[in-house]
Amino acid sequence: MTAQVTELFNNIWNNYLEVTPSAKEIHQLLGSGNDVINDHVAYRTFNIEKVGLEKLAQHLLALGYSECGEYHFEAKKLYAKHYEHTDSTMPKVFISELLVEKFSPAIQAIIHKVVDSIDESIIAQQSFLYSGKTWDISYSDYQALLVESEYAAWLSAWGYRANHFTVSINHLAQYQTIDAVNSKVKAGGFTLNATGGEVKGGEDVKLEQSSTLADKALVQFSDKAVEIPSCFYEFAKRYPLENGELYTGFVAASADKIFESTNAA
Numbered sequence: 001m002t003a004q005v006t007e008l009f010n011n012i013w014n015n016y017l018e019v020t021p022s023a024k025e026i027h028q029l030l031g032s033g034n035d036v037i038n039d040h041v042a043y044r045t046f047n048i049e050k051v052g053l054e055k056l057a058q059h060l061l062a063l064g065y066s067e068c069g070e071y072h073f074e075a076k077k078l079y080a081k082h083y084e085h086t087d088s089t090m091p092k093v094f095i096s097e098l099l100v101e102k103f104s105p106a107i108q109a110i111i112h113k114v115v116d117s118i119d120e121s122i123i124a125q126q127s128f129l130y131s132g133k134t135w136d137i138s139y140s141d142y143q144a145l146l147v148e149s150e151y152a153a154w155l156s157a158w159g160y161r162a163n164h165f166t167v168s169i170n171h172l173a174q175y176q177t178i179d180a181v182n183s184k185v186k187a188g189g190f191t192l193n194a195t196g197g198e199v200k201g202g203e204d205v206k207l208e209q210s211s212t213l214a215d216k217a218l219v220q221f222s223d224k225a226v227e228i229p230s231c232f233y234e235f236a237k238r239y240p241l242e243n244g245e246l247y248t249g250f251v252a253a254s255a256d257k258i259f260e261s262t263n264a265a
C-alpha cells in the first residue's frame, strides 16, 4: 500500500512542479540527500456533492488514510478535514471546501457552471488529485470570483492539484529552526507570506509554520491566457505533546493566514 501512496504523491508532486518551479529550487536549497520529507499536502474544493471534500478523500481512504480532524473558517467560509496514513512517514493531507451557499447568486452560478462541466469519470479516478482544470472559464468570470473569494478564483483557475507541499523541518539534516529555514529561503531570493508575520503558530500550539508567496504561472482562460498566482511551498515544525509524540493536527488560526499565500502580491 505504501508503494501506491508514494507513487500517487510522486504524480501529485510532478503536476505541482509544473506550475511551482520555486518548490524544486527550494527543495534543493534545504535538502542534503533524502531528508526532505513532506509534512502534508493541501487541497481545495467546493462543498457541492459532486466534488465535495469526501470525493477527494475517497482516493486517500482507499490507500490506508483515515480522517483525523476538522476545522472551521468563518470569515473565509470554509470547512476542512485532515487525513493521516497508518504509516506516519506518508504525508498528511489537509482538504478544505468552500461553503458555496454562503456566496452571492452570481458567484454561485459561476461555481455551479464549473462543477457541472466536470466529467464524473475524472472525479472517480485517483488521478483526479492531479487532474488540474478540466473545464473552461473566462477571465471575466475568474475576476468576478476574485472579488468575493480569492479561494474560489484560485480553484476555478487551477483545478484539482496540490495547492502546496510542506517541508517537515523536523526531518531536515541541516536546519533545525523555522527562522533558519526562512532565512535560507529568503537568501535564495524567494518571498515569504508575511500575513500575520512570517512565522505562524509556535511551540505553544505545537505547530510552527511559514510559507512562500505563490509562484505565478500562465492560465489558459477561455478567452485569453493570463499569469496569476499558482501554488506555494510551506515549512512546518511540529512539537511533542505531553506523551512525547509529535502533534499531528493543524491550527485553524495559522491555517487562516496560510490560505492567503495565493493572494496576488
Ligand code: OOG
Pocket (backbone or CB within 6 Å): 042, 043, 044, 094, 096, 163, 209, 234, 250, 251, 254, 255, 256, 258, 259, 260
Ligand atoms: C490550505 C491552508 C491551510 C495549513 O498548513 O494550515 C494549511 C490552503 O491554502 O489551501 O495548509
Ligand code: NI
Pocket (backbone or CB within 6 Å): 040, 042, 094, 164, 166, 234, 258
Ligand atoms: Ni499547509
